[in-house]
Amino acid sequence: MANWLFKSEPEAYSWQRLMEDGRTDWSGVRNYQANNNMKAMKVGDRGFFYHSVTEKQVVGVVEVVGTWRPDPSDKTGRFGMVVVKPVAALKKPVTLEAIKEEPSLSELPLLRQSRLSVTPIPTAAWKKICTLGGVKA
DSSP states (O other): OOEEEEEEOTTTSOHHHHHHHSOEEEOOOOOHHHHHHHHTOOTTOEEEEEETTTTOEEEEEEEEEEEEEEOTTOTTSOOEEEEEEEEEEEEEEEEHHHHHHOGGGTTOHHHHSTTOSEEEOOHHHHHHHHHHHTSOO
16 A cells, blocks of 8 residues: 655645545646646545635545546646545644754655655655654554
8 A cells, every 4th residue: 555645735735624525536637747646546546635725734544445547627638636534533633844943854855856745755754744643654
């Protein structure tokens, strides 16, 4: 099972809204690398839900429940989407500042490719962020 990070501006689509909706199509991605990351996802993969821009913090854990398929909002037919559902809110949000301060997380794509909206999370980093957030890995 692989782990991922899904970034969303809370004003556009928040963790709270995902909790209310129960699941969502992770659509609207228009970056080839992020799209390829979604193509690699399998049902059961887990991901962090990250509030970008204004909050800059990991706030929840999601699970992939639908694999890559074409995104109907993409008229070019190049990009796709996956379906995710909420698993658990972090007991303590993990801020970007806390991630930057943790030496073992220095190689995360979140820090190296900060504009990428969907990135892989190595297993050791997944466990560390879960620990920082007070949830079971």
